Amino acid sequence: MNDFSRTVQSWRRARRFSQLSLAVEADVSTRHISFLETGRARPSVDMIKRLGDALQLPLAARNQMLTFAGFAVQHHARSWSAEEMAPIRAAVDYTLNQHAPYPALAIDRLWTIVQMNGPARALFGPINLNEGDSLLDLMLSDTLPPLIENWPEVAHHAAQRLRTESTAQGGIIVLDKAAEKLAEVPKGFSHSNGPVIPTIFRAGSVRLSLFTTIAQFGTPEDLTLDDLRIELYFPADLETEEALRALAA
Numbered sequence: 001m002n003d004f005s006r007t008v009q010s011w012r013r014a015r016r017f018s019q020l021s022l023a024v025e026a027d028v029s030t031r032h033i034s035f036l037e038t039g040r041a042r043p044s045v046d047m048i049k050r051l052g053d054a055l056q057l058p059l060a061a062r063n064q065m066l067t068f069a070g071f072a073v074q075h076h077a078r079s080w081s082a083e084e085m086a087p088i089r090a091a092v093d094y095t096l097n098q099h100a101p102y103p104a105l106a107i108d109r110l111w112t113i114v115q116m117n118g119p120a121r122a123l124f125g126p127i128n129l130n131e132g133d134s135l136l137d138l139m140l141s142d143t144l145p146p147l148i149e150n151w152p153e154v155a156h157h158a159a160q161r162l163r164t165e166s167t168a169q170g171g172i173i174v175l176d177k178a179a180e181k182l183a184e185v186p187k188g189f190s191h192s193n194g195p196v197i198p199t200i201f202r203a204g205s206v207r208l209s210l211f212t213t214i215a216q217f218g219t220p221e222d223l224t225l226d227d228l229r230i231e232l233y234f235p236a237d238l239e240t241e242e243a244l245r246a247l248a249a
Helices: 003-014 019-026 030-038 045-055 059-068 083-098 118-127 135-139 151-168 173-183 223-227 238-248
Strands: 104-107 113-116 199-203 206-215 229-235
Touching: 003 030, 003 045, 003 059, 019 030, 019 045, 045 059, 059 223, 083 104, 083 113, 083 229, 104 118, 113 118, 118 229, 118 238, 135 173, 151 173, 206 238, 229 238
Parallel strands: none
Antiparallel strands: 104 113, 104 229, 199 206, 206 229
16 A cells, blocks of 8 residues: 555545445446555546545645655645736635625635735724734634633534534644634533524624624635635624624724
C-alpha cells in the first residue's frame, strides 16, 4: 500500500462508502477500487477526478491525490487581489453590500475574516474584530461569552458545525481543537423554540437576536474560492430588525 492507496481508503471510510458503493458512484469496477487501495493498480488523472467527484473531495485533497500518484496539481490558490479574482471580489462585494442593513462576513475555512460589510463592522467593531482576525480566536477568548445571552447553546452548536466542517475537509486540527473546547461549555437553558438557534447579542440595553445562512461558490476550481464562505446574518425578531435598521440609519 502506498500514500495514494492509503489516502483513497481513508477518504472512502470517512465518507462511509463501501468499495462497492464507491465503485458505483465512480462508474468503475469494485475490483479496480480494491486494486487502487492495495496499490496493485496505478490511477490515471481521469480516475482521480472520478474519485474526487464521487467522494466530494475538497480541492486540496484532490491535489494531494494527484501528487501522491505522481501527477502535477491542477488546482491553485490565487491571491485575493489577483486580476483573475476581480469578478469574484465584485460578487462578494455585491453580496455583502446588498445584505445591509444586516451584518455579513466572508470567511475562510479556518474562520478568518476575509471581508465584512458596514453593519458587521458596526456589530463587531466594539470588540475589535476586524478583517484578518479569527472568529475562532474570538469564540475561544473571554471576550465573547459575556456578550452572548445564550452562550451555551451557541457554543455547542458551533462545536457541531466545526466537527462537520473538519470531517468534510478530511480533518483539520485547528477546527477539531476549537470544537473540543466549545463542547466543554456547560449546557444551559434553551432560549429557542423556533426552527433555528439564534445568537443573542446583549450589550447594555441593546439586544440583537440573529441567525445565519451560509453561501459558497458552487463550482470552484481555485483553492481560495473552495475555502471561502459567506455568512449572512438575519434578524430573528422584529426588535432586532428595527435595531439594525436604526443602526444603519
